[in-house]
Each structure stands twice: as C-alpha cells, then as structure tokens.
Amino acid sequence: MNLDFTDEELAFRDEVRAFLAQSLPDDLRRKMIDRRHLEKDDIVRWQRILNARGWATPNWPVEHGGQPWSPAQRYIFQEEMALAHAPEGSPFNVNMIGPIIAKFGTDAQKARFLARIANIDDWWCQGFSEPGAGSDLASLKTRADRDGDEYVINGQKIWTTQAQHADWMFALVRTDSSGRKQQGITFLLIDMNTPGITVRPIETIDGGHDANEVFFDDVRVPVENRIGEEGRGWDYAKHLLGNERSGIARIGLSKERLAQLRRLEVELSADGRLTAGERDRLRRKLAEVEVELRALELTQLRVVAADAGEGGAGAAASILKIKGTELQQRMTELAIELAGPAGLAMPEEEESGAALEDGWIAAAAPFYFSMRKVSIFGGSNEIQKNIIAKAQLGL
Amino acid sequence: MDFEYSDEQRLLRESVARFITDRYDFEGRLRAMQAPEGWSRDAWSDMADLGLLGLPFSEEDGGFGGGGVETMIVMEELGRGLVLEPYLSTVVLAGGAIRHAASAGQKQARIPRIAAGELLMALAHQEPGGLRHGPDAGSSAERRSDGWVLTGRKIAVLHGATAEEFVVSARTNAGLSLFLVSASAPGVRVIPQRGYDGIPVAEVVLDEVATGNESLLGEDGGGAAVLERVFEEANAALTAEAVGIMADTLDVTVDYLKTRQQFGVPIGSFQALQHRCVDMLIQVEQSRSMAILAALSLSQPPAQRCLNIAAAKVQIGRGGRFVGQQAVQLHGAIGITAEYKVGHAFKRLTAIDALFGDADHHLDQLVAAGGIPPGNRGSN
Numbered sequence: 001m002n003l004d005f006t007d008e009e010l011a012f013r014d015e016v017r018a019f020l021a022q023s024l025p026d027d028l029r030r031k032m033i034d035r036r037h038l039e040k041d042d043i044v045r046w047q048r049i050l051n052a053r054g055w056a057t058p059n060w061p062v063e064h065g066g067q068p069w070s071p072a073q074r075y076i077f078q079e080e081m082a083l084a085h086a087p088e089g090s091p092f093n094v095n096m097i098g099p100i101i102a103k104f105g106t107d108a109q110k111a112r113f114l115a116r117i118a119n120i121d122d123w124w125c126q127g128f129s130e131p132g133a134g135s136d137l138a139s140l141k142t143r144a145d146r147d148g149d150e151y152v153i154n155g156q157k158i159w160t161t162q163a164q165h166a167d168w169m170f171a172l173v174r175t176d177s178s179g180r181k182q183q184g185i186t187f188l189l190i191d192m193n194t195p196g197i198t199v200r201p202i203e204t205i206d207g208g209h210d211a212n213e214v215f216f217d218d219v220r221v222p223v224e225n226r227i228g229e230e231g232r233g234w235d236y237a238k239h240l241l242g243n244e245r246s247g248i249a250r251i252g253l254s255k256e257r258l259a260q261l262r263r264l265e266v267e268l269s270a271d272g273r274l275t276a277g278e279r280d281r282l283r284r285k286l287a288e289v290e291v292e293l294r295a296l297e298l299t300q301l302r303v304v305a306a307d308a309g310e311g312g313a314g315a316a317a318s319i320l321k322i323k324g325t326e327l328q329q330r331m332t333e334l335a336i337e338l339a340g341p342a343g344l345a346m347p348e349e350e351e352s353g354a355a356l357e358d359g360w361i362a363a364a365a366p367f368y369f370s371m372r373k374v375s376i377f378g379g380s381n382e383i384q385k386n387i388i389a390k391a392q393l394g395l
Numbered sequence: 396m397d398f399e400y401s402d403e404q405r406l407l408r409e410s411v412a413r414f415i416t417d418r419y420d421f422e423g424r425l426r427a428m429q430a431p432e433g434w435s436r437d438a439w440s441d442m443a444d445l446g447l448l449g450l451p452f453s454e455e456d457g458g459f460g461g462g463g464v465e466t467m468i469v470m471e472e473l474g475r476g477l478v479l480e481p482y483l484s485t486v487v488l489a490g491g492a493i494r495h496a497a498s499a500g501q502k503q504a505r506i507p508r509i510a511a512g513e514l515l516m517a518l519a520h521q522e523p524g525g526l527r528h529g530p531d532a533g534s535s536a537e538r539r540s541d542g543w544v545l546t547g548r549k550i551a552v553l554h555g556a557t558a559e560e561f562v563v564s565a566r567t568n569a570g571l572s573l574f575l576v577s578a579s580a581p582g583v584r585v586i587p588q589r590g591y592d593g594i595p596v597a598e599v600v601l602d603e604v605a606t607g608n609e610s611l612l613g614e615d616g617g618g619a620a621v622l623e624r625v626f627e628e629a630n631a632a633l634t635a636e637a638v639g640i641m642a643d644t645l646d647v648t649v650d651y652l653k654t655r656q657q658f659g660v661p662i663g664s665f666q667a668l669q670h671r672c673v674d675m676l677i678q679v680e681q682s683r684s685m686a687i688l689a690a691l692s693l694s695q696p697p698a699q700r701c702l703n704i705a706a707a708k709v710q711i712g713r714g715g716r717f718v719g720q721q722a723v724q725l726h727g728a729i730g731i732t733a734e735y736k737v738g739h740a741f742k743r744l745t746a747i748d749a750l751f752g753d754a755d756h757h758l759d760q761l762v763a764a765g766g767i768p769p770g771n772r773g774s775n
Contacts, residue, residue: 001397001398001399001400001401001404001464001687001691002396002397002691003396003687003688003691004396005396006396009396072396262765262766280762283762284758284759284762286762286766287709287758287761287762287766288709288758290706290761290766290767291685291706291709291710291758291761292681292710294685294688294706294767295681295682295684295685295688295706295710296681296684297684298684298685298687298688299680299681299683299684301396301398302398302684302687304396305396305397305398306398310396310397310398310399313398313680313683316680316683316684319673319676319677319680319681322673322677323677323681382670385669385670385673385674386666386669386670388673388676389669389670389672389673390669392676393649393669393672393673393676394649394653395649395652395653395663395664395668395669395672
C-alpha cells in the first residue's frame with residue numbers, strides 16, 4: 001500500500017506541467033484566475049491547442065483520438081490542468097457526445113462527427129431537461145413522430161446550457177408513449193440550424209446568459225441522426241452519466257481555489273483589511289475545508305486505484321459528486337464573505353485588457369451565485385442520495 | 396500508488412476479523428464489561444495467540460515488525476467489535492513509549508512479555524487541572540543519589556487498574572521526562588473508575604514514589620518528544636478504530652431500517668432516513684481515506700506526519716460524532732438502551748474524539764501551520 005505516484009507517473013506529470021507552462025495563453029490564464037466569464041472563442045482556442053497536442057479527448061477510445069492513459073494519469077492530467085488555471089474543455093463535446101458516438105454511433109456518424117467534436121468545429125449542447133422533466137427526466141414529453149426517413153420533433157427543452165452557441169444538440173425525445181416511461185425514449189442528434197428551432201435565453205442569478213429554452217416546432221431530423229436503436233435512448237443516456245469517475249469531484253479545481261483563498265487571507269491580513277477575529281475565523285474555516293478536501297482527494301485516489309485494479313474502493317465513487325460539489329460551493333462562499341460590501345458592484349460585461357486589481361472581488365458574487373448549479377445539474381445531490389441509498393445501501 | 400494489502404496484511408485482516416466474528420460477539424462483550432476487571436483475560440490471551448500484541452515491535456526486540464498499515468488493520472477490526480481489552484494502553488501507548496525511548500535492557504525485560512500477553516502496562520500522563528491535551532505535565536521527579544522521587548496525580552489512565560507498570564510523565568530539572576513505575580511501588584495509589592465508553596480508566600496518585608536509576612525511560616528531559624511521537628501513533632490507531640466502529644454502525648443502522656416497520660412499511664423506505672444514511676456513508680468513506688493517510692504518514696518526516704494525522708483526527712472527530720448521533724437517532728428509542736450496540740458505538744466514538752486532542756485541538760494545529768504541506772502523501 002502506498003500513495004506515491006510512480007516514477008513514470010511523476011515524469012508524466014512533469015510533461016503535462018511543461019506543456020501547460022508553454023502552451024496556455026496568458027490572457028486565458030488571467031481570466032481563469034480572476035474567475036471571469038469565458039467566451040466561446042476562449043474555449044475553442046484552448047481546445048484546439050490541446051487537440052494539436054493530442055490531449056483534447058484523452059478519455060475517448062484510442063482509435064478515435066483518446067489516450068491510453070491509466071486512471072492515475074487521467075487524474076494527474078486533470079489536477080495539473082486545474083492547478084495551471086487552464087480552462088476545462090466543453091463537457092458536452094468532450095465528456096458527453098464524443099464518448100456516446102464512439103461507443104454507440106454508426107461508422108458514418110463516427111466519420112462525420114468525432115474529429116469535429118474534438119476540435120470544436122461543431123459546438124454541442126445537451127437537450128435533456130424539460131419544464132416537466134427535471135429530476136424525473138424519464139417523464140420527458142418532447143415528441144418525435146416518424147415520417148418516412150425523418151422524425152418530426154415538437155416540444156420544448158429547458159436549462160440548455162450554451163444552446164445560443166450550439167451548432168448541434170444531442171437530445172432525448174419520446175418516440176413511444178405506450179410502455180414504461182423509460183422505454184420509448186430515443187437519442188437524436190439535431191442540427192441547430194434546422195427550421196422550426198427557437199432558442200430563448202434565460203437570465204440566471206449570476207447575471208449570466210448560459211441557460212436557454214429551446215422550442216421545437218415541426219423540426220425534421222433525418223433518421224440517420226439517431227443514436228443506436230429507437231426506444232433505447234434511456235440506456236445510452238445512463239451510460240453517459242456513469243462516465244468520468246476520475247474527475248467528477250473536481251479536486252484540482254478546489255485545490256487551486258483553496259490556494260487562492262489562502263493567498264488572499266495572507267494579503268488581506270497584511271493590508272489590515274481583516275480584524276484579528278475575522279482573520280482567525282477565516283483561517284479555521286480554511287483549515288476545515290482543507291481537511292475535507294484532503295479526505296476527498298484520498299477518496300478520489302481510492303476510486304482511481306480501484307478503476308486500475310489496484311485495490312481501492314469503487315463503491316466510494318458514489319460520494320464524489322456530492323462531496324465534491326459541496327466543497328466547490330464552500331470555496332465560493334468563503335470568497336463572497338471575504339469580498340464584503342466591495343463585492344456588491346457587478347462586473348461590467350466585458351473587462352478586457354489588464355486584469356483589475358482585486359479582480360477576485362468583482363468575480364466573487366457571480367461565481368458564488370453561479371456555483372449553486374453544480375449541486376443541481378447532472379442529477380441533483382438529492383437524486384444522487386436516492387441512487388446511493390438504493391444501489392449501495394439497499395434501502 | 397496502490398491501495399492493495401500485501402498477502403501478509405490480508406491474512407492479518409482475515410484473522411482479526413475472524414476473531415471478532417467468532418469469539419467477540421456483542422453479548423460476550425457486555426458480559427466482560429460487567430465482570431470486575433471490565434474486560435476479558437481470555438480474549439487478551441486469544442489476541443496474544445494471534446500475534447497481535449507483539450505486532451508493532453521490531454523482530455529483534457521480540458515482535459513482528461508491523462508498521463502503520465498493520466496497526467490500522469488491527470484497530471479497524473477491533474473497532475468493529477468495540478473491543479474492551481488494553482490493546483491501545485499496553486501495545487500502542489506504553490508499548491510505543493518503549494519502542495521509541497527504551498534502552499536495550501528495558502526493552503528486553505518487557506517486549507517479549509507484552510507480546511506473550513503477560514505484561515499489562517498503561518500510560519499515566521493526563522493530569523487534573525492541566526490542558527485537555529499536550530506533551531506537558533505538572534508532576535515532579537526529583538533526582539536522588541540512587542534514583543528518582545516522583546510526586547503527582549494522573550487521571551484518565553486507560554486500563555490503569557490492571558496495569559503492572561506505568562509509563563509516567565514528570566518534570567525534572569531538564570524538562571519533561573518519562574519513567575517506568577511499578578504499580579506496586581510504595582506510594583503508588585490506583586483508584587479504578589469506569590469509563591463511559593466501557594474502557595476502564597483509573598486515577599493514579601504518586602506520593603513520593605522512589606524509583607531506581609533504571610526507571611528513567613529515554614533521556615532526562617526528552618519526554619515531550621517521545622510523547623508527541625506516541626500520541627501521533629495513538630491518533631493514527633484511534634482513527635482506524637473509529638473507521639471500524641463507524642462502518643459497523645452504519646451496517647447495523649441500515650439493517651435496522653430494513654426490518655423496522657412503521658406505518659406498514661420498513662422505515663428505510665422513507666427518503667429523509669435514506670438521505671441521512673448516505674450522509675453517514677460519506678463520513679465513513681471520508682474517514683477511511685484519512686485513516687489510510689494517517690497510517691501511511693507514520694513513516695513520513697515529522698511536519699508532514701504530524702499535520703496529516705492532525706487532519707485525520709479532525710475528520711474522525713467530526714465524522715464520528717455525526718455517525719454516532721445519527722445512528723442513535725435513526726434507531727429511535729432502542730438506540731438509547733444500554734443493551735443495544737449502537738449506543739455503545741456512539742459512546743466509544745465520543746471518547747475517541749476526546750482522547751489525545753479533539754477535532755478543535757487538531758484544527759488549531761493545522762491553522763498554526765498554515766495548512767497541510769504538499770508533496771509526498773506517504774508510503775509504507
């Protein structure tokens with residue numbers, strides 16, 4: 001039993017570090033440090049740099065551009081990316097639709113889409129949730145009626161992240177209402193330029209416009225854009241949600257944020273901007289977060305080791321999302337507390353150019369409000385607890 | 396990085412687990428608790444036969460050369476059984492002081508007897524009116540031509556009443572020092588008490604106890620450094636014990652929720668209770684991760700070792716309290732009866748937090764250090 005990385009793993013870490021030091025553009029790094037909003041172009045630019053190195057889609061099958069990395073290497077890669085302040089790629093492209101097409105797509109679909117997904121030549125969004133189908137996703141009602149070689153889509157999706165940028169959507173639609181609600185769901189790839197699609201933005205409490213409603217009015221989708229079999233979409237969607245055990249807790253991101261909070265504590269104390277009592281309480285809060293983060297990091301590593309067949313604990317994976325999101329949110333809470341009344345003024349839409357002094361203050365509130373979503377999307381933490389209670393505790 | 400036990404470690408785990416399942420059921424434990432000594436000599440001799448009592452001592456000293464992981468394995472399984480016997484006091488605490496400080500002669504006279512289950516020892520360090528935890532003491536040891544004279548009062552001496560010999564902390568002119576003091580030496584008075592967790596404790600009064608030159612354990616004035624080391628090992632061991640208790644308590648609770656019927660259904664079908672169990676599971680897994688970290692840290696350099704173990708003690712202090720309280724709550728009234736296991740688990744988890752620095756104490760260590768140092772996580 002040991003927790004040290006092997007020499008090979010350490011060499012890999014150095015290789016990743018060197019690449020990031022050389023290739024991550026300074027302006028992107030600065031934006032990440034200041035928690036400023038990333039534009040579509042920012043994400044595309046970075047994705048293409050990674051793609052040129054062959055590292056844009058490491059979790060994909062090797063024959064489709066993935067890397068033959070061990071779970072430990074994947075963990076190291078994600079941690080180094082976060083510690084270097086590198087943006088994460090589009091989760092919809094890299095973690096969701098890419099692996100689905102690679103596993104369940106036809107040869108024609110693979111040839112048509114995969115390379116473009118990896119390079120973000122196409123920007124993808126996810127059409128799952130509906131006004132009446134959130135946690136109870138399988139009750140979705142958007143209809144797809146077969147008409148010759150096409151499906152005709154009618155209905156509405158909601159909370160569709162970055163649909164305003166999207167060239168394509170992968171969506172769950174209902175093709176049959178007669179059986180159990182999980183049956184009769186079909187997985188379709190929809191060109192967002194098809195007539196009959198309307199995207200309407202939803203303003204969220206962080207002041208952002210990343211969420212959208214998407215309306216379908218007699219939208220015609222060729223049958224060749226269906227993934228797998230008609231009526232089996234639920235199975236494919238479940239596969240997608242089981243992906244990414246090595247990164248779900250976002251340990252690297254939380255470590256980086258904790259380090260930033262520690263630096264702030266030192267700077268603010270030195271500048272006389274905290275009373276002694278405030279400073280002591282802040283230090284205790286930071287220590288408390290660090291203990292939990294340390295424990296979660298070890299839990300994550302146990303899961304990584306289990307996935308590599310080196311002992312560990314596969315079952316512990318179930319707690320990673322819950323605890324990981326709680327810690328991410330806790331970091332943002334501490335930042336907005338620190339910002340105090342100076343954090344009330346919302347940042348301007350576009351703050352290009354040199355980084356603001358105290359940029360973290362302007363970013364604290366939007367970041368705090370925005371991060372409430374992480375315990376809601378992808379199966380709320382309460383849904384996660386239902387799943388764990390049933391699957392792991394047998395309740 | 397790997398989390399697999401070696402073949403030997405797996406065998407050790409299986410043999411301790413079998414001992415608990417086959418020969419340490421909860422009813423037997425209750426009977427042992429009510430016996431005059433409060434624990435079972437038979438169980439102790441079983442543990443000696445299994446080789447557990449000599450485990451952490453080096454082979455040349457008459458032990459088996461086990462490290463942090465081996466102690467973690469033993470303590471976790473002993474935790475599952477809520478074991479009452481003086482493993483912590485004799486093997487981990489007094490035994491630890493002997494491993495780190497004793498001369499060859501002192502070791503030779505004790506370690507083989509400890510390993511055989513013949514010698515019971517206890518650490519007498521905590522004092523009334525002192526800090527709740529720390530490597531300092533107010534008891535005094537005065538130098539005489541032929542040895543030392545010890546005076547002081549010690550409390551919360553784990554398994555003090557059955558110890559044949561104490562490791563006593565006392566101040567000399569050179570600073571805090573450790574002494575080996577026979578329980579039968581003139582001037583030693585031992586007042587047995589019951590611990591709320593079932594582990595017997597004692598108050599030990601030292602009234603001008605004269606001991607020979609050979610009673611000094613380690614260097615004159617070197618006691619604090621030895622105690623710090625022993626406390627780290629004890630806290631790593633307690634962290635593992637807590638994991639065993641918490642995991643077992645979650646199992647017992649989940650089983651109860653599946654069988655207990657109210658409103659015509661098993662109460663485990665209620666979402667409020669299910670989510671509470673998941674919250675308990677999170678604490679069990681987080682604590683297990685920290686027990687592994689603590690065990691592997693014992694072979695690390697001091698700063699890292701000390702802070703990793705402090706972080707582990709914070710986690711099991713908080714997590715153990717949560718699991719213990721919720722287990723009682725989810726059982727309802729049966730959870731507060733003395734004949735039922737979860738209440739005893741809850742009490743032991745409460746005691747574990749109180750011993751050798753509680754969660755707040757160790758959090759302060761982390762605050763003072765400005766965080767846990769990065770770098771090697773530890774190996775074994």
